[in-house]
Amino acid sequence: MEDQEFWDSDSESLIFEKDRHILYLEMMYQLLPPPYQGQEINRLTLAYFVVSGLDILDALDRIDKDAVINWVLSLQAQPKNDRTFENGQFYGFHGSRSSQFQSNNNGAANLNGSHLASTYCALAILKTVGYDLSLIDSELLLKSMKTLQQPDGCFMPIHTGGETDLRFVFCAAAICSMLKNWSGMDCLKAKEYIRNCQSYDGGFGLIPGSESHGGATYCAVASLKLMGFIEEDLLSNKASSNIINVPLLLDWCLQKQAQEDGGFRGRANKPTDTCYAFWVGGVLRILQADKFIHEKALRGFLLTCQSQYGGFSKFPRLLPDLYHSYYGFCAFSMLKEPGLNPLCVELGMTDIAAIGL
Numbered sequence: 001m002e003d004q005e006f007w008d009s010d011s012e013s014l015i016f017e018k019d020r021h022i023l024y025l026e027m028m029y030q031l032l033p034p035p036y037q038g039q040e041i042n043r044l045t046l047a048y049f050v051v052s053g054l055d056i057l058d059a060l061d062r063i064d065k066d067a068v069i070n071w072v073l074s075l076q077a078q079p080k081n082d083r084t085f086e087n088g089q090f091y092g093f094h095g096s097r098s099s100q101f102q103s104n105n106n107g108a109a110n111l112n113g114s115h116l117a118s119t120y121c122a123l124a125i126l127k128t129v130g131y132d133l134s135l136i137d138s139e140l141l142l143k144s145m146k147t148l149q150q151p152d153g154c155f156m157p158i159h160t161g162g163e164t165d166l167r168f169v170f171c172a173a174a175i176c177s178m179l180k181n182w183s184g185m186d187c188l189k190a191k192e193y194i195r196n197c198q199s200y201d202g203g204f205g206l207i208p209g210s211e212s213h214g215g216a217t218y219c220a221v222a223s224l225k226l227m228g229f230i231e232e233d234l235l236s237n238k239a240s241s242n243i244i245n246v247p248l249l250l251d252w253c254l255q256k257q258a259q260e261d262g263g264f265r266g267r268a269n270k271p272t273d274t275c276y277a278f279w280v281g282g283v284l285r286i287l288q289a290d291k292f293i294h295e296k297a298l299r300g301f302l303l304t305c306q307s308q309y310g311g312f313s314k315f316p317r318l319l320p321d322l323y324h325s326y327y328g329f330c331a332f333s334m335l336k337e338p339g340l341n342p343l344c345v346e347l348g349m350t351d352i353a354a355i356g357l
């Protein structure tokens with residue numbers, strides 16, 4: 001197909017093309033679980049975008065739920081015996097089959113590559129398709145997850161180490177919330193870590209002292225909400241807002257909506273991008289300040305990123321990708337697009353999935 005087509009503003013639709021988006025996700029679903037080339041390691045994450053995306057579009061009937069459940073459950077790490085459980089391994093979910101059986105540089109099998117982000121995606125998918133999470137061995141999962149928490153309150157994503165930052169605090173909080181069991185983390189320590197990540201400008205960086213960023217700010221605020229540290233009346237009750245600086249945070253978020261095109265940017269002086277309509281818009285929603293979003297302008301920006309073949313791109317008039325498509329659907333759900341299911345912003349799934357009806 002000609003590149004020119006993507007630059008042809010006449011082909012831009014002024015409406016949310018729900019049916020085309022469903023077809024786009026169905027096409028992606030047919031590539032999963034069989035190989036999705038080049039991104040094998042992220043299979044569970046891609047599946048989360050497809051399954052939760054279809055749920056937002058109210059089209060979960062397009063997938064074989066039992067097949068999805070069996071595939072996701074097959075990716076859970078299991079200890080061989082009680083002894084191996086004691087060696088600090090994390091018994092969550094592998095991102096895909098290849099990380100389940102990967103080997104190290106010496107060719108020896110590295111049996112457990114289960115990851116906090118994959119585990120979040122696995123549980124989110126299972127919850128979305130209506131699987132009863134009480135059937136999961138959450139004792140094992142949470143006990144082993146707690147060993148990933150560092151003295152400063154942050155989490156490693158995997159038992160062999162790796163970078164620690166707010167993304168994995170969010171994953172841990174979401175996992176505990178979905179399993180309705182908070183024994184997997186020390187919430188007070190996690191709260192301290194989050195506080196330390198708030199920057200002088202009100203936003204949050206991924207680690208203490210780093211530049212404020214939309215994704216990190218979502219992870220911080222969603223985690224606090226899930227852990228119960230953000231009260232419903234946050235904006236009206238100034239006395240309760242001493243965990244973090246809420247007025248400064250609000251300022252930072254609202255400044256991220258660009259005057260020029262109505263989209264949100266993730267950092268100061270960066271271009272606007274579809275996904276920040278969710279990351280930053282979602283923070284405003286959790287803070288019950290989404291009434292300050294210029295909705296018409298945001299909607300206009302998002303529609304310039306909508307592909308005529310379904311899905312959303314990062315920037316206007318580019319080819320769509322699954323990540324930006326998913327957060328585009330999330331953004332339209334928050335904008336109350338008719339026919340879309342409402343979102344539980346802090347868990348990153350629909351309200352129906354979060355409540356577990």
Ligand SMILES: [Zn+2]
Nearest residue numbers: 273274275314
């Ligand atoms: Zn993006």
